Amino acid sequence: MRQPWRVAIVGGGISGLAAAVRLRARAPAGTEITVYEQSGALGGKLRTGELAGQPVEFGAESFLMRDPAGGESAAVALARRLGLAGEIVHPTVGQAALAVDGGLRPVPGGTLVGVPGDLAKVTTVAQPAADADRDAGRPLLAPGADVSVGALVRSRLGDQVVDRLVDPMLGGVYAGRADDLSLVTTMPALARAARTEHTLVGAVRAAQAAAPRAPGAPVFGTLAGGLSRLVEAAATASGATIRRDAAVRELTPTATGWRLTVGPTRDPELVAADAVVLAVPARPAARLLAGVAPTAAATVGALDYASVALITLALPEPALPALSGFLVPATEGLLIKASTFFTTKWGHLARPDGPALVRASVGRYGEEASLQVADADLVDTVHRELSKVLGAALPAPVASHVQRWGGALPQYTPGHADRVAAVRAALRGAHPTLALAGAGYDGVGIPVCVRSGATAAEEIITALGGSAA
Known part of the structure; x- marks a missing residue:
């Protein structure tokens, strides 16, 4: 294999960035890593914003502290590698509730x-x-x-x-x-x-x-200042060239590796790479695989997704219970499926003189029509339903934010793991320098996505001839 390696990572979410970090740590010196992100922002579903002068997550809110075997989760390990372990904070209120029969009952x-x-x-x-x-x-x-x-x-x-x-x-x-x-x-x-x-x-x-937890050990964590810090630190530590607003439209095998067609149809850019990590959702991955591995593309592309919206309200002096939030069974007939009392759960965000931030998640698989309304209508519905569940009229919000995530959450039907294993085995046999990573294959949650990206990077390193470590 020629040196230095040229590795293209398609997708700048946390899976793609975790792959880039692992490649930088383990691939030979001088390896050229390029991340192609179709949008203008890195991080995928990790997005920290601001509302009423306070930081708030507009996407994923936290990560699990432990892995399935009881050890440190991949998200914690990545934060440690990036020098952010000391910035991990935990919920100050852990008790959540269920909205059942018109009232709140502890989970x-x-x-x-x-x-x-x-x-x-x-x-x-x-x-x-x-x-x-x-x-x-x-x-x-x-x-x-x-x-x-x-x-x-x-x-x-x-x-x-x-x-x-x-x-x-x-x-x-x-x-x-x-x-x-x-x-x-x-x-x-x-x-x-x-x-x-x-x-x-x-x-x-x-x-x-099988995965015991020490009494009092925190289950969840996040970063002081927001999860976008993890994204930014990973991008920096990877040393990768970051290409934003760079849609990869076609992937073609060549005698020495791969050719990527990047950018608009009228002015395409052709890029050569020795290996590729596809760290994008299933459907865009399937489009790129269609000309390379049609059977694998059909299997990958069959995965369906649910769309959701996250509505955050800044409420002046509301009477909120001492809960982290609540979940809503579909049988209750509400649009809200979950709510987080953000500044109650995360005490480091609370300000004595500031409003309370309350976030609600709406949208269930198969009910996308419920999201086809204006932002203002979603805000009004969430405010009304929160008041109903809490049994008291909440004050009018001083600010609000609606974050829509179309096709955000994979729906893993039985047999998913076997189908993914078969796809990966087929690609490994025919195209060992092409790896898949992300929630569409291995599961949701920041630790799973980090581990998926790191594993894809290891596959590429093995295929190209081994690491420098």
Whole structure:
């Protein structure tokens, strides 16, 4: 392989930037890394903004502190590598609630994404089925099998546990429904435990025991000053050439690597690269793969996405409960599916003389029509529904912001992990210098995306002849 390597990263979200950071650390000196970002901003769904003079996240709000095995998450490891570990802050209020039967009830403890490890603890919000979770003498999940989360939990614990607890928890993360989402992809620890355990409660307890958390250890973290700091630091540390407003329209294999067609049709730029990391959502990735690996492109392009909107209100002196926020089951009939009392949850942002920031998430998979209204109408609806849930009229906002994320959240149906594995195996065999990274393949959340990008970088390093380390 000629030196220096030339690696193109298509997509400037956190997955693409994590790939660039790993390449810089592990690839031979002099490797040329270029990040092509179609929009004018890096970071993807990580976007820190300002409202009423206060910083607020207009996209992802936080990251998990631990990985599935109980160690430091990939997001924490990246922050540490970038010199930001000392800037990690944690929620000052951790208790969240569920909006059930017109009131707020605390989210029960001891659950795994809403799936209970103790049935007695969830009776405040949902009644398990009378014959719940009987041991049938065999594991819940066969080797290699995958089911929807809703199908498994309904069969073991009944409808109420799914509709009032599991569905809103998954909806808050994926904007999807438990009955559609893959257990293996969305809850891998539970899926692993279900292959040996005979009851769902037993599987939850086994999954929790496999990744123990020290008492009082924080679950979530963010960065003082906002998550855009992680984006900026990663871009700088990578030493990559950053090309904003640079849409990659075509990807063509060559005798020595790849040719990228960049920019408008009327004035295209042709760029040569030895390897490519595709760190873009599934559909744009499928378009680029169509001429390279049609079968893989069809599989990748079949992944569907949910659209959401985040509405943030700056409220003067509201009477808010001492909660981090609340989740809303779809059965409650509200547009809001989740709300965060931002300046309550994140005490480092609260100002004695400033307004409270409250953020609501709206939009569920299959209900995109609910978002086809003006920003002002979304703000009014959110304000009205927040007042209804809290049982008191909230003051009029002094400022508001609507952030729309079209096609933001992948909907992983059962079998997703196997389909992605097959695509990657096919690409590895035919085009080893082409790697996929991002939420469309490996799951949502900042740590998963960081790990996905780093793994793609390692694949490229191996394909090009090994690292310098």
